[in-house]
Amino acid sequence: MENLNRLRKILKNRKIDALLVTQPENRRYLSRYTAIDASITETSGVLLIPCRGTPFLLTDSRFELHAGLEAKGFEIMLYPKGLLPLLWKLLPKLGIKRLGFESHYILYTTAEKLINGTNKLGIEAVPVEGIIENMRVSKQRDEIEKIEKSVLLNEAVFQKVYADLREGQTEKEVAIRIENTMLAMGAERPSFATIIAGGPNGAAPHAVPGTRPLQRGEPIVIDMGLVLDGYCSDMTRTVVIGTPDEKTVALFRLVRQAQLAAIGVIKAGVTGKEADKAARDVITRAGLGEKFGHGLGHGVGLAVHEAPSLNRRNNKKLQRGMVVTIEPGVYLSGWGGIRLENMVVVEEEGCRILNRDTTFLDL
């Protein structure tokens, strides 16, 4: 309920009588309702949070039981004819005059219907963006604990699969083994599609695992994460079966130095851009700046990619309690890639590394 009360204060300040929450992680953050949306077109429910009185979870009959068990303090209402017809009844009854809606997570056609329909009822539909995401960006203590558990389980899965890594296994085979192991060890699900990229395939930062067998001596990028109790983890290791050659070792050490440089500067008050620069400068000085073609990192929480971004454009200051990835990389077309990714919590005087796994970190 604490999150709900914080939200209500913000709504009152913005003179919004109620907020329609369509973004799935925001819904979970406020209600503890765990259902997953297969896609934006197959929602398992939306919240209607009036500034005062009982909050509502609006859903369909398929989710009624589940919603009732989880969303304590919420009134569950069903929309057998769809969301909008229910809103046309509910909003006037609640005396809503200004309805906020999450304009960054609602389809254009739905928003148009919402705006026109509320208009006819004398209600103003107000697009708002990122209110709850902003609340989510600095994590509370219990959230950090959950993220840490997610990170540690992810590492345990990695270590188990790494111990069995052999040349000749295909990328896809290893990816499947990782995702199976996640589920068997108690994860809700992978937090994103596992990346296994051997040799030249590693030159694409988001390679899709294919049928290429892993080879001895080549760098193998393993980027994996899982969801545990709602919270995500995200880790990348680059490993070698057998002995890495000199080039691999040199690039590996460069990327690791870039990562350590960023970890060395991150604390509350440093901007996303400054954090990115600390790592990027190391790689640029080695003449490979153009081979690090993505940002340094991103926030992680209920979503695997959330604010803040650590990149060349983010001039906002990091705050205490933010959890971010530090994942520099170099990608050489035709050769492959090296990426190393850990997660840290931003603190007043520095940052705390959530990862403990050191596989291949100090090559």
Next chain:
Amino acid sequence: MENLNRLRKILKNRKIDALLVTQPENRRYLSRYTAIDASITETSGVLLIPCRGTPFLLTDSRFELHAGLEAKGFEIMLYPKGLLPLLWKLLPKLGIKRLGFESHYILYTTAEKLINGTNKLGIEAVPVEGIIENMRVSKQRDEIEKIEKSVLLNEAVFQKVYADLREGQTEKEVAIRIENTMLAMGAERPSFATIIAGGPNGAAPHAVPGTRPLQRGEPIVIDMGLVLDGYCSDMTRTVVIGTPDEKTVALFRLVRQAQLAAIGVIKAGVTGKEADKAARDVITRAGLGEKFGHGLGHGVGLAVHEAPSLNRRNNKKLQRGMVVTIEPGVYLSGWGGIRLENMVVVEEEGCRILNRDTTFLDL
């Protein structure tokens, strides 16, 4: 390219110079680019299809390699600063005056920025809805073959897991086993989150598998599907470990009769409503109409839920080549549920059942 040409004719008729394709299955339908979008906010690319000349796949560097290998005939362009800045350059260069966008699969804020930005360039952004979905609704022969393979693989997975089904296994354990078996047997991924609902949990049509152990004699709803070569399958069986009691047998036979009644009437020209009614009448006559709280079925193809809907509201006629599920059910609060689901292809003189599995179908 055939699909592209069909689309271009439609665009010309509607005086649209180019269509921006944001919906992921539409993207795959036109380009054969297989990347998956984790969510609408994490797209792996959009298509820009001008009425003439080379079509474009716009994406970011993470997907460049993958896109180039798959989207034959498309020019791959990267948007390091995001989609919209690239469009501001590309649209005038291509001489686009009227740009269609998929208003049913674009976020409100994105659409607003697109409309305002194109406006400044003297370009009209036209919301269009469902053009490609309408093309997708009747399947071509090669698509039906792929769907059939998906159905048969799904059945093979089901039979393998069913053979090992034992009392005491938890719902979640069985769901994980099913999804693991799918991947191990070659599926791209599950087409939706597998449902295993034992006893009273089966009263929710979309139950989430939990920690409850399966019990002897109770009805267990198993609803599962997978993606193979892009195409989805979706099947439900209700099974019993040991011997079902009289009530279970009676309800089971009722649901099966309802399913057969629908299969008996479905052919090109019959409406979704008429198909639904054929099944619903059987259940209503038994006094349980209110316990069948969802529609009879839905289309299946690149998406696991697509047009047409078979329900009480769809007055449109079914067409040859549509592939739909037939999935009546009865749900008794506190007791459980029975649902049976097969997939059929609509033909001129009837429908062809794609399923061959008969486990528990003729109880």
